[in-house]
Amino acid sequence: MFSKIKIYIRLNLARVLYRLRANYTTQDLIKRGLTVGKNFRRMHDVIIDPSHVWLITIGDNVTLAPRVHILSHDASLCHHLGYARIGNVSIGNNVFIGAESVILPNVSIGDNCIIGANSTVSRDIPAGYVAAGSPAKVICSIEEYRKKNEELMSMRPKYEEEYTIRGGITDDRKHQMRNELKNGFGFVR
Secondary structure, eight states, rough: OOOHHHHHHHHHHHHHHHHTTOOOOOOHHHHTTTTOOTTEOOOOOOOOSSGGGGEEESSSSSEEEEEEEEEEEGGHHHHHHOOOOOOEEEESSEEEEEEOOOOOOEEEOOOSEEEEEOOOOOBBBBEEEEEEETTTTEEEEEEHHHHHHHHHHHHHHOOGGGSTTTTTTOOOHHHHHHHHTTSSOOOOO
């Protein structure tokens, strides 16, 4: 009983803190009309347009990295036309959107895509591609990207969960990682 009360208080406190910062929880956005699939991961400071959230659809297994913005309206013309432009935003299944990216109205991102950090997605991205930049442009297919990184992975250090915060990384392992990664990328599970 006490644990249920504790969870209730924690959830409501989170909702109040979000609202004080002019943010909305994912559950609040779903109540307003956001469509979200299974295994949706929304990291900190992600903004999903609350004013027209029902125009946004997010598929299964989607990760939004920190500070991603998804906009379904563009108010830049309000002063000139008296209207804002609005458009649907559709994000497919198995999509990763990198930190500080902006997804603009009337955009579709297909299944199995990666959007690079700090990208501005102003046009549709077809399924199965990596896109990056401002404006975002297709760089390569997911398959090409995977093969390139598999080759790199065979030559570079690999680390298991004990090399992460969640795995209880030690100071010695932190030092080891810093030294081993001086000359390039590594990979962590």
